[in-house]
Amino acid sequence: MSMRQILGSLACGAVLLTGAAACSEKSAEKPQASKSGNSDKANGGANTGTAPADLLKLGVEQGQAGNLDAAKATFEKVLAADADNKFAWFNLGFIAQSRNQADEAISNYDKALAADASYKPALYNKAIALERTAPTTSMDIYRKVVSIDNKSSTAYLRLGLLLSQTGDAAAARDAFKAAIRLDKRLASSVPEKYRTTPSPSSSARTGR
Incomplete structure (x- = not known):
């Protein structure tokens, strides 16, 4: 499955997400990578908070910077603190789908949907994967x-x-x-x- 298949204009269906506020029609466009210039932060530096919201933000920045391995590890830390975090499960699904790991992506989307059965981004990307x-x-x-x-x-x-x-x-x-x-x-x-x-x-x- 190519990235072109994954990307779509459904709100939030094709982007890494930090939280509910990120889900809007404007989020359909590919988000810009962080312009803070803090390379330590983008690579998982120690200056970031450890709350789930802070970790989600860090993971998104890592993903946007192309460091998917670090992003994956960060989202897994979110789930260690909040096992039902739909945004973390969605982002893990997105990373797996971008790597042509359809079964893993679907499994992660299903976990996001277990937390919120009407979560459009996970539904949309799961449909593409199937x-x-x-x-x-x-x-x-x-x-x-x-x-x-x-x-x-x-x-x-x-x-x-x-x-x-x-x-x-x-x-x-x-x-x-x-x-x-x-x-x-x-x-x-x-x-x-x-x-x-x-x-x-x-x-x-x-x-x-």
């Missing part, structure tokens, strides 16, 4: 995502792509229509035959 091996389950998860947030444009898009593969053209068209209505930039990712809705007259002619 697209090839369990497409039906993946579609069910995307449906749950859009039921939680009907503005999740990329969830509609990915659902449409899976539906088109099953041959359910009508449902796929509806999903693509919703995706494009929410974000017109996604139109280029929709298969060409689904970009326009057949007119009733043309459908009638085709049915003759």
Whole structure:
């Protein structure tokens, strides 16, 4: 699984997270690495706090700096203090998914979802991880995502792509229509035959 598959525009679905405040539509964009200039902090220096919130912040900074091994260790420290921390489990899942470790990623997302069954970032990334091996389950998860947030444009898009593969053209068209209505930039990712809705007259002619 490539990083391109992981990244998406669903809020928080493709970023390392520090807490609930990080989860907004603007968080869909890849966050910038810390600009504090404190290299010791980015590498796990001793000047940081040890509270879960401080460790989460440190882990995110390490991940954004490309030091995924250190970030993983930091998120594991969070879980040693707070075993049900959904953000730490999500971030561990994100790291595993970025390393093509799908089973580990799904396991970590499941633990995040055990803490919060409606946690969109974990649902979304889990659905991506399951697209090839369990497409039906993946579609069910995307449906749950859009039921939680009907503005999740990329969830509609990915659902449409899976539906088109099953041959359910009508449902796929509806999903693509919703995706494009929410974000017109996604139109280029929709298969060409689904970009326009057949007119009733043309459908009638085709049915003759």
